[in-house]
Amino acid sequence: MKASELFFPTLKEDPADAEAISHKLMVRAGLVRQLAAGLYIFLPLGQRVMDKICRIIREEMNQIGAQEITMPILHPAEIWQQTGRYDEIGDEMFRLKDRGGREMVLGMTHEEVITWLAAREIRSYRDLPQVWYQIQTKLRDEARPKSGILRTREFVMKDSYSFDKDEEWLEYNYQRHVKAYTRIFHRCGLRFYMVESDPGMMGGATAHEFMAPSGAGEDEVALCKCGYAANLELARSMVYSPNFPEAGREEVATPGVRTIAEVAAFLDVTPDLLIKSLLLITEQGEPVLAMVRGDHELQESKMARVVGSYRPAHPEEMREIAGAEAGFIGPVGLDIRKIADDSLKAGIFVTGANKDGYHIEGVVPGRDFDTGYADIRRVKPGEKCPECEHPLSLERVIEIGNIFKLGTRYSESMGARFLDEDGIERPIIMGSYGIGPARIAAATVEQLSDEKGIVWPAAISPFEAHLVLMQPADKEQAAMAAKLYGLLSAAGIEVLLDDRDIRPGAKFADAELLGCPLRLTIGKRSLAEETVEVQIRRGREEQKFPLGEAADKIAELLETL
RNA sequence: CGGGGUGUGGCUCAGCCUGGUAGAGCGCACGGUUCGGGACCGUGAGGUCGGCGGUUCAAAUCCGCCCACCCCGACCA
CATH class of the missing domain: 3.40.50.800 (Anticodon-binding domain)
Known part of the structure; x- marks a missing residue:
């Protein structure tokens, strides 16, 4: 190809609305142009990169026996109503009506469609296993598109779906995807980690994410040299136990002293001897008190797994429920649902007194108040690995792929069943596996570029x-x-x-x-x-x-x- | 959705505070000199100053509403 005939409008200066390195460089190098927030045009060079990435993905998917299909992007709302996600998802899904007034949606993923297909065409264990995949555009009305091509409202995605007769076969297909993904990301020249992840709205049991380290990433992972690696949303750690003083339980005046740092300084104790109490209101409108140690922070996704979605209480609600303002709230005498972090199971702590300007010293969880326990704290770097006790490190990452064991969540609700060897009707066991080609491109640019521009690995270079x-x-x-x-x-x-x-x-x-x-x-x-x-x-x-x-x-x- | 920021030739920006009829650099076109690391000289084209409304003799500039885009947060298969 001659450069004189190639359309590749390069820019000397960084575009004003770009922040991420990959965004700046991909625009400057003439790979993409932005049409609107979260909507990008791929120019010839960008298209070549995407084609190469998709080609690698196809080769490796075909290699594990996956079969490519193409599905509609416009879906009848009905299939989403069948799985319940039509109501669960909310504003993130584009919704519209056709001329006949029928409710339609634009596909943000394809579990519903592919399960609809499987429900009709798979009847016997002899038809299993199957792995079908698509490389297609998905649409999501993102709350906040950002970082150029990293988070867009319309994006190409490779999604594969496995259909198996039992858990063993699912595990087999899951592991085959792990192998294929590893090969794909290696071939694309990326540094990446495979980490444990939160199944989230996919509603499955086991899930992993493939993460490319980059400062432009939106996620954080905890890593250990032993191989433990997990998304911070669910990462675990071991924490030390502080030396607790032999203080008796006593209310102390702490006028105007609200934050953990202020209370610790005022009472001359370390923050790890305090309980941080956060009043939350669940989706059902129920108040819940979340407690973590003073030196810890609440990990919201962990908390949400315990109580469902929630929001922080408003100041008036704090007054009404706890009888005090933020900074003086505590578990003692508070008759609402309570969840304490596991690190609070034993010890003697300082807490809010539910009375403005007062705290209580010498509070013993279990003796002075009842509470449920769960791991709800956010892992900090340097805390010990739950597997091997070496210190954990944290790293910011771009999610480039994920794999989920869906189980029967979709097959049950859409009637995708088969007859097993004994003639018994059973739901198909499913898995779902995604890769974002544009994110591979952006992550590569983030990881390899220098002050002069992009540095492509040969495999995906235009x-x-x-x-x-x-x-x-x-x-x-x-x-x-x-x-x-x-x-x-x-x-x-x-x-x-x-x-x-x-x-x-x-x-x-x-x-x-x-x-x-x-x-x-x-x-x-x-x-x-x-x-x-x-x-x-x-x-x-x-x-x-x-x-x-x-x-x-x-x-x-x-x-x- | 909450907070912050920005909208002025194709691009990056100045002008706005203190109202007087729009600029620079780059890019583009033409001519010339150049030619192994984004050259130089000359000439030229190109702008509803995001939109609507208001104030004023007069609005890019002041006021109000709206829109778009970016960043932080919430959200995120």
Whole structure:
């Protein structure tokens, strides 16, 4: 492909509305353009990257026996009503009516459609297992699209769904997906972790996420060198037990002293001797008191698993329910549902007295108040791994893929059943497995770019080599570049020939911005020496190859990039 | 949905406080000199100043409402 014919509008300056590195670079390199919040046009270069990623995904999915299908994106509301998600999901789903007034939705995922299909076509254990997948656009009315291509309202997704007769077969298909995903992300050149994750709205039992470390990520994971890795939403840890003083239970005046830090300083104790009490109101309108140790924070997703969705109480509600304002609330004498973090099972603590300006010292959970216990605290770096007790580290990550054991949640509600070997009718056991190709692209840019621009791994680069022809007007140079282009093309290497009549500096700058793994240069020097200069984009190391050997050498080099 | 910010040629921005009829750099077109790291000189095209309404002799500028986009939070298969 000639650069003079390729549409790739590059920008010298960062776009004003971009924050994330991948967003800035993908716009600057002419890969994408934004149409509206969370809606992107993929330009030719961006399309090439997406095509390559999708091709890798197809190869690896086919490799594990998955079969590609295409499903409608426009769905009748009815199938979503059948699984109950029509009402559960809310504003995130685009809803509309057709001309006949029938309720329709735009698919944000395809469990309903694929289960509808399975319900009709799968009858016997002999029909199982099946793994079907799609690479299609999904639509979600995101509350907050952000970070360029990382979180959009319309996005392509590879989703596969497994159908099995029992848990063992599900586990088998789950593990095959783990293998396929690992290969896919390796081939795309990404650094990633597989972590335990919260099944969330997919409603299954076991789930893992594939996470690419990047500061632009929206999630955090806890990692241990023993291999323990979990999304912070459910990560566990072990915490030390502080030395508790032998204080008797006593109410103390703490006028105007509200925050943990203030109370600890006022009473001259460490924060880990305090109980932080948070008054919450559940979706049903019931008050719940959440308690964590003073040096800990509430992990909201963990709390939500215990009590369902909730919100913090308003100041008036605190007054009404606890009889005190924020900062003086505590569990003693408070007759509402209580959930304390596991770290509060034993000890002697300071708590709010439910009376403005007062705290209580010497409070013993279980003796002075009744409470339920659960792991509801947020893991902090340095806390001990629950598996091996080494210190945990935290890292920010981009979710690039996930795998869920769905079980029978969808097959039950949609009547997807089969007859087993004994002639007994049973629901199909399902799994669901997603990958976001655009996120792979963005995560790669985040992980590998440098101050000059993008650094693509060869496997997903829009072109494998960027051939800079210094002076297109020079017949000899042009002929040499054409020859090299021919040799490389014959060797199956995708080359972008920059034959534009612009200054060399601009060509080099564009080449580095686009980020093809190899930059080749043909100029006066190459003419004199019969060589081609080769720069490896990553690290920008240069070398020269004689023209005759160039194709072989370059092919060889590309294997390593 | 709550909080914050920004909307001015294609892009990045200045001008707004203190109202007087729109600028710069880059990009683009043409001519010339250049040509191995985003050149230089000259000429030129290009703007409903996000929208609507108000105040005023006069609004990019002041006031009100609305819209769009970005960031933080809530939310997130």
